[in-house]
Amino acid sequence: MAGTATILEDDSTLSRLDRLYFRFEALLNLVGGLAIFALVLLATTNVLGRFLFSLPIDGYVDWVEQAMAFIAFLGIAYTHRLGGHIRMDIVISHLHGRLLWISELLSVILMLGVTLVLIYGSYLHFWRAYDIGDSSLDINLPTWPAKLVVPFALTVLALRLLLHLWGYARAIREGSEQPVAVPLIESAADVAAKEAESVFSEGRQERT
C-alpha cells in the first residue's frame, strides 16, 4: 500500500546519515515536481499558442518525452525512504522482531540486486545514445541527458538501499522492535491514516 511510513530517529550515525540523505532525496523529488509543473505550463502554452496565434511549440512532443524520465525517476529514492512504493504486506505484517527484520533484509537485498543490474544496463543504454548517437523524432534533441537520469536516480536509490541494509542488519543484531532509520511496518489502518493525513499536510486550509 502506498503511503508515508514512520521512521524513528535518534542521534546514532545511521540516523543522522539517514536524515541528511533524506534532505538530498527531497530536493531531487522537488525537482521532479517542478518538471511536472513545467510540463503543465508547456502543454498550456502549446495549446493556447496554437489556438490564439496558430503557433504551437516546435517539438512539443519531443520535449515532453524528454521530461518524462525526470518526472518518473528523480523522486524514486525519496519515495522509497517514505515507504511509498506499494507492496503487499499481508504476510509480513504478521511477523515480529528478528523474523520481520530478516525478511525485510531479504527484501532489500533482492531490490538492491535488481537495482544494480538496472544501473549498469541503463548506463549502457545512455552510453550508446551518447557515444554512437541518438536523437528525438521531430526536432532531433539528443536523448542522452534523459537516458542518463535513469542510472543516476537508480544510484541514489541504491545508496538509500544500502542505508536500509545497515538499518535492518542493526535491527537484527539488537533484536529491537523499534529500530531507527528504516520504514516500520504498520497495520493497513495506520497506513491509511497516514495517507489521509498526507492529503492535508503542510498547513493546508480549507477555503470556501
Added chain:
Amino acid sequence: TEWNVSLWGKRRAFTENVEKLAELVDKKTNGDFRLNISYGGLSKSRENLDGISIGAFEMAQFCSFYHTAKNPTITVTELPFSRDVSLARIAEIYQAVHDHPIVKKDLARWNATLLMPTPLPQYNIVSKTEPLQGLSDFNGLRVRGPGGIMGVLSKLGAVKTGVPFSEVRQAMDSGVIDAASFAPHAHLATKSYAVGKWATTNLNLGSANCPVVVNTDALNALKPAHREVLLGSVGEALAFYVDNYENNTTGKYHAAIKEAGLTEITFTPDQTAELNDLAESVRAEWIAKYSGEFDAQALFDFTAGLFKQ
C-alpha cells in the same frame, strides 16, 4: 536455428517483405531455420537498433527518420529528389545505397548489417483545410511528416507538428494538425482521408527509408547453407512486397480517396519546379550538416546519380 524478429504495429503491407522472407526461409530449409516475427513484443520501434546491437534479437525493422543521429547516412534516401520513381526501382536504389561503404560503416556501429529495404512510394499529403489554391497556402499549415518533406514545406511556411502515429486522425479531426504526409498504407491505417478534404497526387518530395537489419554476429554465425538461403530470398521477398503494395495497397488508397470525395491536388509543372528549387536547398543543407561526420558529398552524389538513372 531460430531467429527473433522485432517489428511493430500490426501485420500490414509495410511488413510483407519480412513476412514473405520468413515464409521462404522456412520453406527452403524445411523448417531448419525459422524467423519468429514479433509485433512489438521484443522492443519499442525506436529502440530496435539498440536491441540489434545488444544481440537481444537477430532481425529488426526501423525507420531512419525515427532517430537520424543513430543512422545519419541512410537519411540521404529521405531527401527530396523530386522524382517519381517506381517502387521496384526504389528498392534497387535503396539496396545500392545500403551497400555503400560509408553506409555499411555507419550501421556497423550498431553491429548491424542492412539486409533488405522496405521501399515506400512517394509520400502525399491529406489535409482537412480548404483545398490548396497555390503553394502559398502551405503557409501556416500544420503538417505531420518526415524530415525531407518537412524541410521543403517549412520553407513555404508550413509548421512541422509531431503527434503519435496512433493519434493522427484524432489530431487532424481536432485541429492539432491540419495535414499528414504518408505513404498509401499509412493513410489507410490512420484513415486520414475520413477527415480530410484534399489530397496531393504528385508531391514527389521523397518518402521514408525503413530498412530491415540483422545482427552482424548472428549473420556470420549462421550455417553457410542457411545464410545463403536467407540472402538468396531477399530478392523474391522484395518482389512479392512490391507486387502486393502496388496492386493491393496503392489501388485501395486511391479508391478510398475517391470514395471519400477528396479534392485531388496535382501540382503544375511550374509549382513542381518551385518545389524542386526549395528541395535543392534542403539537399545542400543535408550535405553541409553531415560533412563533418562522413563524406556526405560522395554519398549524396552516389544517391542522386541512382535517382537520375
Added chain:
Amino acid sequence: MSLFETMAGMDSIEIGLWVTGAMLLFVVLGVRVAFAAALAGFLGLLWIFSAKLGFERGFSVAMKMAGTIPHSKVSTLALSLIPTFILIGFLAYHAGLTRALFEAAKRWLGWLPGGMGVATVFSTAGFAAVSGASVATSAVFARIAVPEMLKLGYDKRFASGVVAAGGTLASLIPPSAILVIYAIIVEQDVGALLMAGFLPGAVSAVIYAALVILLAKTRKNFGPPVTGFSWRDRFESLPGALPIFVVIGIIVVFIYGGVGTPTEAGALGAFVILCIALFRGARWPQLKSSLMETAKLSVMIFAIIWGVLLYVRFLGFADLPGAFSDWIVGLEQSPMLTLLLILCAYAVLGMFMDAIGMLLLTLPVVYPAVIALNGGEGVTAAESAFGVSEVGCSIWFGIIVVKMAELCLITPPIGLNCFVVAGVRPECTVQDVFRGCMPFFVADVVTIGVLIAAPGIVLWLPSLIGYA
C-alpha cells in the same frame, strides 16, 4: 542432468510459468511490487538468453535489454497525463473546491429522502471530475461530509460507507489515472477510454443515489432530509463549484468536441485549477506540497509501470500471453462464463492487492485472452462472442475491469478507501465503514452486471468520436 541443463532445456512456456511463480512469491514476501516484477522480468530474460547463448553472454544481453526498459517505457506522451491528473486533484483541494461542491450539492439535493447521502454521492462524483484518485477523494470527503451527517443524526456506518463508496467514482469519471494506465498497457486510445468512463461513472452515481433513497425510505431513523434552502441560496452556492464544471467542460470539449488531445485537456485543466487555487490564496507552501505529493505518487505509479513492463518484455520473449490465450479460447465452455470467472478471479485478487498493481500485473496476460475470447483481432460486433468489436471489447473490458478494481477498494480485508475513512474519522472503526459499504457493494455488483449486459452504456460516447 544438472539443474542448469534442465533449466536450459525447458520450453519458453515452462520458463514463463516458473518466472511468473517467482514474481508472485516475491510479491507475497513483501518485495515492492515494482521491483518484484522488474526482478522477475530480469531473471526471466536471463534464463531465456542463457539457454540460448550460455550464461555469460546471456547475462550481458539480459542486463542490457533490461536496462533499456525504464527509460524507454516512461518516455511517452500518453503517460504525461498521469502526473497532470494527479496534480489536478491536489490543486483542487487547495482551491477549496471540495467544500463548495458539497455545499452546492446539499442545497440542491438535500431535500430528497436521505438527502445528505444523496448530496455526498453527487459531490464525490463531481469531485471525481477533477480528481484522478479514489483514495484521495474518500479522504477529503470523510473530513467534510461525515461530520455534517453525524450532526444531523445519520448512522455513522452509513455516513462513513457512503463516503468510502463515493470515492471509488473518481476512477471511472475522467480524469482517471487508472484508465490511462489501462490504455497504455493494452495500446488503446486514451481519449476513447476516458470518454467511455463518463456514462458508467454517472450510472454508478445514479445507482448509488437510488440506493440511498431506498435505504432512507425503508429504514427507520435513517436521518432527515435537509430542507429550507431558497432558490436564491441554491444559486448562490453555484459559483464556488463552477471551476469543476469548467474542468469538465474542457475535458468534454477537448476529447469529445475534437479541439485537442487528452494530454492538452489534462494540462489545461491543471492550469485552470492552479489559477483558481492561487486566486483563493494558495501560495508557495501549498504549491510546493502539491508538487512534492504529486511527484511522489507519480514516481510510485511509474515505477510499477516500468517494473511490470520489464516483466512484460520477458513475456514477449517467452510468448506466454499467446499460450495463455490459446488455452482460454480452447476451454469448452461459453465465453461469457469464462469472462465471469476471470472477473471473479479479479474480485478475489483485489481483496489482497492495490488496484493499479493488480491491473498491471495481470493485464499483459489476461487482456490478449479476453480479446481472443471475443473473437480475436478485427472481429466485428456481429460475429463476436460478447457482441462488441475488437476495439469495443478492449474499451468495454477496460471499464468493467476498472470498476472491479474499484469495488475492491470497499471490500475487506484490504479495502483501502474504508481504511482511509476510518483513519480520518476516529469515531468510526474500520468495521463500521465496511458494514456501511455493504449496500454499495451490492449496488456495484448490479452496476457491473448492467455494464456487461448492455455494453452500449460504455461504448456509446466513444462511438460518437469514431471508436468501437
